[in-house]
Amino acid sequence: MCAYRQFAAVYDRLMEDxxxxxxxxxxxxCWERYGMPKTVVDLGCGTGSIAIPLARSGFHVFGIDLSADMLTIGQSKWDESPRQAIRSNAGSIRWLQQNMRDWELPEQVDTVISFCDCINYLIEEEDVEAAFRATYGGLKPGGVFLFDVHAPVTLKRYAEEQPFVLDERDVAYIWTCELDRERLEIEHRLTIFARDGKQDMRFNRIEEVHVQRAYEPVWIRGALARAGFTKVEAFADFKLELPDNKSERLFFAAVK
Known part of the structure; x- marks a missing residue:
């Protein structure tokens, strides 16, 4: 999975939409359906854009990511959260630099989430299976694993519609994609120009390469079953509705 390095500095700006x-x-x-948790692992938490709101709502969150830079930014955002905006029953966040393929905690948790297509960054089947096994081991009995992935059709659309261009006052990028249709693996190449400070008109150039792979839903179900999950449901595009061949973002709920 990408360590993001310089990209971490502009990540939130590019992801604000x-x-x-x-x-x-x-x-x-989903938690209303499967049981409301107290402890949550956010696997591939990035800069905490999901972990922080959860903690502010009272959950005890473990934010796990491979990138130390992302975690540092997440910690800063949490530290700078307005104290008056945080409820008295606020939870907590513990930031951990770990690989999602073999993450572990001293105790099991109620639920694990992994959103924003983090699983797609695991580009070998054995890596996905390892992440599923680690997650199964980290969950309490009855715990639920919620995650989403880009469907194969989404990567094909990226390849067909590229290049993508952003041109704004403080940041710009050129984003091209190349798809290996046999492996359903896509390489994203980004050239980013980010302004160096609010008053400075100089721009830093950042080169990034991100590789993702899509997996067929039937294979994902099988991998979850091999990891030990006994109940698996699939949904699509942020709704508790069954996916079809037009669904772009697939969601899975796997119960231990």
Whole structure:
């Protein structure tokens, strides 16, 4: 999985239009269905855009990510949260630098989430299976694993619609994609120009390469079953509705 390095510094700016409220709503709807947790692992937490709202709502969250830079930014955002905006029954966050393929905690948790297509960054089947096994081991009996992935059709659409361009006052990028259709693996190449400070008109150039792979839903179900999960349900596009061949973002709920 990508360590992000320089990208961490502009990550939140580029991701500010991502549907974080929809992920949070989807998680709560699932928890109403499977059981409301107290302890949550956010696997691939990035800069905490989901972990922090959960903690502010009273959950005890473990934010796990491979990138130390992302975790540092997440910690800063949490530290700078307005104290008056945080409820008296607020939970907590513990930030941990670990690989999602073999993450572990001293105690098992009630639920694990992994949103924003983190699983797609595992580009070998054995890595996905390892992450599923680690997650199964980290959950309490009856705990639920919620995650989403880009469907194969989404990566194909990226390849067909690229290049993508952003041109704003403080940041710009050129984003191209190349798809290996046999492996359903896509390489994203980004050239980002980010302004160096609010008053400085100089721009830093950041080069990033991100590789993702899509997996067929039937294979994902099988991998979850091999990891030990006994009940698996699939949904689509932030709704508790069955996916079809037009669904772009697939969601899974796997119960231990």
């Amino acid at each position: 991502m549907p974080y409220p929809d992920w949070l709503r989807f998680a709560r709807e």
